[in-house]
Amino acid sequence: MIIGNTTLTLTEEQGMLMDVAREFCRDKSPVSAVREQLDTELGYDAGVWKEMIALGWTGIALPEHCGGSGLGVSALVPVFEAMGRALLGTPLLTTSLAAQLVMRAAGAAQESVLADIASGKIATLALTEDADWGREHFAVSLDKNGTLSGMKRFVPDAAVAELFVVPVQREGELVIALVGASQLPDGAIRPNTLIDETKRAANVDFTGVRVDENSLISGEQVANAINDTRLIGALLVAAEATGSAGACLDTIVEYLKTRKQFGKLIGSYQALKHPTVDILIDTDSSRSFIYHAATVVGDETLDRDGEIACRMAKAQATDTLLQAGDRAIQFHGGMGFTYECNAQLYLRRAQWSQQQFGDAQHHRTRLAKLLLG
Amino acid sequence: MSVSELELTEFRAEVSAWMHENNPKDPGFLLPQTFMEVGDERQLEFLREWQHKVWAAGYLGMAWPEAYGGRGADPAFQTIADQEMRRHAVPISFNIIGLGWAGPLINDIGTTEEKEKYLKRILTAEDVWCQGFSEPENGSDLGNAQTRAVRDGDEYVINGQKIWTTMGNFAQYMILLARTNPDTPRKYDGLSFFLSPMNIAGVETRPIRKLTGEYGFTETFFTDARIPANCLMGEEGQGWKIAMQTLQYERGAEAGAAGGQMMVRVTVEDMINELQGVSRDEAAVLEDPLLRDELVRAVMEEKSQILGVRRGAIPGLSSDYPGSLLLSGKLRMSESTRRMRQLAIKLQGAEGALYVGDEEARQGGFWQRAYLNSFSATIGGGTSQVQTNIVAEHVLGLPK
Numbered sequence: 001m002i003i004g005n006t007t008l009t010l011t012e013e014q015g016m017l018m019d020v021a022r023e024f025c026r027d028k029s030p031v032s033a034v035r036e037q038l039d040t041e042l043g044y045d046a047g048v049w050k051e052m053i054a055l056g057w058t059g060i061a062l063p064e065h066c067g068g069s070g071l072g073v074s075a076l077v078p079v080f081e082a083m084g085r086a087l088l089g090t091p092l093l094t095t096s097l098a099a100q101l102v103m104r105a106a107g108a109a110q111e112s113v114l115a116d117i118a119s120g121k122i123a124t125l126a127l128t129e130d131a132d133w134g135r136e137h138f139a140v141s142l143d144k145n146g147t148l149s150g151m152k153r154f155v156p157d158a159a160v161a162e163l164f165v166v167p168v169q170r171e172g173e174l175v176i177a178l179v180g181a182s183q184l185p186d187g188a189i190r191p192n193t194l195i196d197e198t199k200r201a202a203n204v205d206f207t208g209v210r211v212d213e214n215s216l217i218s219g220e221q222v223a224n225a226i227n228d229t230r231l232i233g234a235l236l237v238a239a240e241a242t243g244s245a246g247a248c249l250d251t252i253v254e255y256l257k258t259r260k261q262f263g264k265l266i267g268s269y270q271a272l273k274h275p276t277v278d279i280l281i282d283t284d285s286s287r288s289f290i291y292h293a294a295t296v297v298g299d300e301t302l303d304r305d306g307e308i309a310c311r312m313a314k315a316q317a318t319d320t321l322l323q324a325g326d327r328a329i330q331f332h333g334g335m336g337f338t339y340e341c342n343a344q345l346y347l348r349r350a351q352w353s354q355q356q357f358g359d360a361q362h363h364r365t366r367l368a369k370l371l372l373g
Numbered sequence: 374m375s376v377s378e379l380e381l382t383e384f385r386a387e388v389s390a391w392m393h394e395n396n397p398k399d400p401g402f403l404l405p406q407t408f409m410e411v412g413d414e415r416q417l418e419f420l421r422e423w424q425h426k427v428w429a430a431g432y433l434g435m436a437w438p439e440a441y442g443g444r445g446a447d448p449a450f451q452t453i454a455d456q457e458m459r460r461h462a463v464p465i466s467f468n469i470i471g472l473g474w475a476g477p478l479i480n481d482i483g484t485t486e487e488k489e490k491y492l493k494r495i496l497t498a499e500d501v502w503c504q505g506f507s508e509p510e511n512g513s514d515l516g517n518a519q520t521r522a523v524r525d526g527d528e529y530v531i532n533g534q535k536i537w538t539t540m541g542n543f544a545q546y547m548i549l550l551a552r553t554n555p556d557t558p559r560k561y562d563g564l565s566f567f568l569s570p571m572n573i574a575g576v577e578t579r580p581i582r583k584l585t586g587e588y589g590f591t592e593t594f595f596t597d598a599r600i601p602a603n604c605l606m607g608e609e610g611q612g613w614k615i616a617m618q619t620l621q622y623e624r625g626a627e628a629g630a631a632g633g634q635m636m637v638r639v640t641v642e643d644m645i646n647e648l649q650g651v652s653r654d655e656a657a658v659l660e661d662p663l664l665r666d667e668l669v670r671a672v673m674e675e676k677s678q679i680l681g682v683r684r685g686a687i688p689g690l691s692s693d694y695p696g697s698l699l700l701s702g703k704l705r706m707s708e709s710t711r712r713m714r715q716l717a718i719k720l721q722g723a724e725g726a727l728y729v730g731d732e733e734a735r736q737g738g739f740w741q742r743a744y745l746n747s748f749s750a751t752i753g754g755g756t757s758q759v760q761t762n763i764v765a766e767h768v769l770g771l772p773k
Contacts, residue, residue, distance in 0.1 A: 002642040003676050008683035015689045246693055253769050267771040270762070277761045280694060280769060281701055285673075288680035291690055312673055361666075368665040371672055372645070 002371055005305040008292045013071050014078050017060070021082035024055070029086035031342055034198060037089065042160060043200040044089040050120075057092060059118030062099055066111055067118035073100070073232055077239045077294035081287075084243030087345055089198045091122045093240070094156035097233050098123035098165040103299075105176050105225035106217040113163070113178060124161035125229070126152035126204055133230075133358040134366075136223075140206060142170040142177060146213075148206040158189050158202035166206060167226050174226065176217040183209050196352030198345070228302045231310040234357040235293050238310075238317035241353040242286040245317065248324040248346035249279050252331055259333075272331055279327060282320040289313040308370055311363040318353045319360040325350040376447045385453050388432055392461035395430070397423060403729065403737065405589070407636035408469040409539050409749045412588035417501075417543055420467040424498040424633070432458075433466065434496040434631040437480060442493030443631075451626035458634045466633025470539060471495035471502035475548045475568070477622040477629035478615065482607065487568065491546070496631060503544035503571070505535040505551075505593060506616060512536075512756075515550070516561045516613060520595060522551035527602045529553075529567070531575070531595040537753065541578040541591030544571050550616050553609045564612030567604045575599065585745045586729075639743060641671045641713060647736060648720040658720055667716055674709040681705070697768045704760040707750035714744035 010018075028048045037043055052058070060075045062068025069075070076096060083092070099117045102110050117123050129139050129152055140150030152166060164179040184204070191202040256267030256276065266272055293309035302310070325347030329336040336343050354360065400419055405411050411420065427433045428442070435451040437443025444450075458466070466472055476495045479487050494500040511517045520533025531551060538547070547569045554563035571578075575598030578591040607615055622630040645668065651658040658664060684690045685698040717740035718725040729738035751757045765771040 002645060002672055003640070003679065006676065006679045006683065008680050008687070010687050010689050018689065253771065256771055265772040267765075268773060270758075273765040273771050274758070274761045276769060276771065277701070277764045280697060280764065281705055284681060284697055284701070285677040287690065287693075288677055288684045289673075291684060292680045312676065315669075316673060316677070364666050364669045365662075367669045367672075368662075372659050372665055372668060 004308060005296055006292070007295050008288065009295050010291065011074070013069075014075055014294070017071075017075055018078035018082065020055070021057075021079045022085070024051075025082045025086035025088050029083075029088035031087070031345070034087045034089075034345065038197040043157075043198065044091075048088070049090045049092075052090060052092060053120035058095060058099075058120055061096060062103065062114050062118045066114040068114070072299050073235065073297050074294040076236060077290055080236050080239035081243040081290065084240030084349075085247045087198050087244065087247070087349060089200070091124065091157035091160060093236060094124040094161075095122055096236065097229055098125045098163070100232050101125060101165050101167075101176065101225055101229040102178070102217070104228055104301075105219075105222050110178070110217065116163075121163060122157065122161050123163040123165060124155055124157050125233070126155040126158075126164045126166040126206075127226075127230070128152065128154045133362055138167060138169045138174070140166065140168045142168050142175060142211060142216075144171075146211050146216075148177060148179070148209045148211060150207060151203055151205040153203045154192060154201045155204045156199070156201050158204050159191060159200060164204065164206075167222075168206075170218070173218065174222045176222060176225075177206075177209075177211045178215040178217070179206060179209055179211065185209075194352060196348045198349065199352055224301050230357050231302055231307055232297065234314035234363065235290065235297065235310040237353050237356045238286070238293070238313040239290045241317040241321040241350070242283065242290050244346055244349050244353070245279070245283045245286060245321040245324045248321065248328050248343070249276070249283055251342055251346070252276055252279070252324070252328050255332055266331075275327055276331075279320070279324045282316070282323065286313070286317040286320045289316045304370065308367065311367050311370075314358065315360040315363040315367065318350065321346065321353055322350040376449050381449060381453060384450055385457065388454050388457045389461070391430055391432070392457050392463055395426065396461050396463045403742075404464055405467065406465070406639075406743060406746060407749065408465055408467050409753065410583075410585075410587060410589045410746060411467055411540055411543070417467070417540075420464060421498045421501075423464050424466050424468055427458075427463075427466065427633070428496045428498070433472070433633055434476075434492075436626055436629075437476070437492060437496070437631055438488075441480070441488050442496045448626040448629075451632040455626060455632050455634060459638050462637055463634075465635060465637060467540075468495060468498050468501055469633065469635040470504045470544075470548065471500065471546075472631040472633050473622050473635065474504060474619045475502045475546070476631050478548070478606075478619050479568070481618070481629060482615070483568075491568070500545045501540055501543045503538045503541050503547045503593075505538055505547045505549040505569070507535065507537045509534060509536050509592075515616070515755075516564070518550050518552060518564060520549075520551045521555070522549075522553050522565060522567065524553070524602065525599075528599045529602055529604065531569070531598040531600060533595050535593040535595075536581075536590075538578065538591045538593045539589065541571070541593045542580055547571055547593070548619065550612050553612075557610070561613040562610050564616070565609045566606040566612040566615040567600065568606060569600050569604050573598055573600065583746075584748070585742055639710075639714075641668070641675045644671075644713065644717045644720070644740070648717060648740075651720060651722055651724070653722055658722070664720065667719075671709075671713050671716055674712070678706060678709065694768050697764070700768055701760070701764050703750075703754060704757055704764065707747070708757055711744070711747040711751050714740055714747050718744055 059068030064070040166177045188205045189202045259266045290313045293313045296309050297306045328343035335341045432454040434443040435446040436448040439445045522529045549567040549569040553565040557563040575596045577594045580588045581590045626632045727734035
């Protein structure tokens with residue numbers, strides 16, 4: 001069956017988290033607050049981050065014996081959708097993914113690391129090395145003496161991360177190094193200037209950092225854990241993008257209902273009205289795909305259904321947000337060309353989202369292989 | 374009435390076995406893929422016989438009252454029967470205006486006399502029903518219908534013209550939207566709804582040849598056609614409200630429809646299975662990277678429709694822009710079907726130029742014909758452009 005699994009459910013916990021997260025993000029992250037953070041070093045409000053930790057969001061998907069809620073990735077989807085809707089930054093995304101990788105690759109062996117993350121330690125996933133999302137062999141390597149060499153790029157929230165989760169090559173084998181921020185030499189972190197000013201990332205040079213055996217995760221499950229974390233990354237970015245697309249659509253609709261030209265509200269012109277409906281329909285598709293993926297992705301190794309679901313969610317949601325952001329600029333006319341207009345926030349987020357864990361085309365190419373052989 | 378899962382599971386097995394056993398063999402001529410394509414007597418008689426057989430077996434009108442030919446069962450049974458009809462790709466239940474529009478309406482708001490007269494004969498396919506809503510000058514703007522109905526003693530005199538009357542030349546009855554009052558401030562308030570006989574003096578139908586070369590619709594002309602006054606449903610002036618009520622039955626048996634399937638469903642998977650053998654650049658067509666991308670998009674569109682139905686049933690996941698999934702359903706489905714069938718022709722390479730009638734056409738020209746026919750859904754029942762306006766105005770709240 002080419003259509004495959006089509007289950008879609010919402011658990012009580014997901015529903016509750018959705019309500020709480022939406023209200024929280026609406027209160028804490030109005031667009032004025034988002035704008036205040038655009039040029040700060042941190043990129044987010046440390047007070048809001050503390051509150052998110054207090055709400056338990058850093059442990060939602062972590063096991064209960066590590067201080068988490070044990071609700072799995074499915075419960076993170078409504079949270080990231082709400083955060084995307086409010087363009088709320090914070091290191092929650094990369095911390096959650098770093099935790100997923102450690103949990104999937106090491107399980108109980110790194111319980112204390114997971115417990116630290118659940119209680120608010122900022123971790124980040126240092127995965128990407130160049131422009132190729134599909135790279136399976138890493139250039140960053142660990143030698144026999146346990147010394148790292150090489151640089152990871154686009155490491156999210158590197159400046160505030162206390163722990164770096166770093167997939168590397170050790171003599172032909174994939175391993176994961178856990179590196180504390182204090183182990184990095186001065187000047188190892190060089191911030192990127194990102195198109196999305198609500199996000200922060202940096203290049204991190206791990207050359208010379210020594211990793212002891214206790215901070216290494218190895219074994220044959222590592223490769224799967226890395227693949228799954230990429231897919232979950234794609235899903236969570238898709239969830240964020242879906243929320244952002246919804247907010248972007250609201251922004252468009254609001255303008256179309258109030259702006260007049262040639263004596264008429266511009267929303268009455270079909271040239272603007274119809275593409276706006278297309279955005280609504282695409283946003284609806286995105287929501288269906290992310291909640292379907294949330295339904296089929298669990299703590300175990302992702303199966304074919306899970307992989308297809310994550311890839312479809314990412315392909316749909318980031319294309320949708322890009323189109324929404326693009327049209328939001330155009331439909332705001334001259335105003336849309338200004339920094340002051342909020343449309344740019346969504347378009348910049350859209351371009352950032354496309355580039356995380358593979359763009360829509362990347363995922364469709366992978367889907368073709370899965371669906372058509 | 375509560376039904377146990379076990380009963381439903383057992384019923385599904387039963388109906389599935391029946392459909393498997395009784396699914397008619399290829400009759401040797403093209404069968405309609407939708408109820409809008411019944412073009413000749415041969416097709417009509419074949420489909421009439423099939424519908425009667427399904428009804429006699431107890432799988433049509435299951436939730437309608439026993440007194441009127443139904444089984445008085447929980448609608449869940451009919452929903453399952455419908456699903457199995459789709460799954461087994463049996464012929465369509467062609468009398469769909471009766472089964473899915475007129476019938477449930479009569480069942481809901483008709484008089485006892487009307488129910489006795491009409492309902493059972495809809496199920497058995499003895500009476501074919503058609504619908505007289507659209508007019509040549511008022512296609513998408515249905516509320517502006519101008520066909521006149523003037524009361525004269527115990528009769529109404531009908532004058533005017535309807536178009537896109539599905540099976541108008543075969544039907545015994547029409548659900549007719551006509552203007553009883555041309556002077557109301559709101560155009561909608563002057564409309565009335567009739568259960569109108571077709572085989573009377575003053576009613577003339579003229580088949581319309583479709584872009585496929587086949588027939589299926591008629592123009593219907595009313596020239597001083599006299600119908601009994603008791604053909605009026607409800608009161609004068611309620612026509613628009615009643616016409617809108619007929620639309621809700623599209624949601625199937627749970628909403629009151631008798632059941633059956635109005636079209637043979639064709640999936641992306643069917644397309645891929647049928648066409649993957651075609652060669653392109655001396656390799657299998659499925660190896661072409663650009664076509665692969667198009668196919669993935671088509672699979673995603675189809676999957677998204679299915680997931681949308683699931684999500685729409687979960688209140689917590691459909692609170693943003695409520696009504697969005699429901700109101701955009703026809704638009705999404707019809708447009709994605711059209712695109713998919715266009716792609717199916719493209720996949721055939723040079724053979725995509727062949728058409729029905731050429732013995733070398735793939736599957737007898739099935740996809741070519743299906744593509745041309747797909748416009749019946751992007752135009753009929755409100756064009757995609759009007760549907761888009763409806764979504765814009767009613768879901769997004771954009772100005773007219």
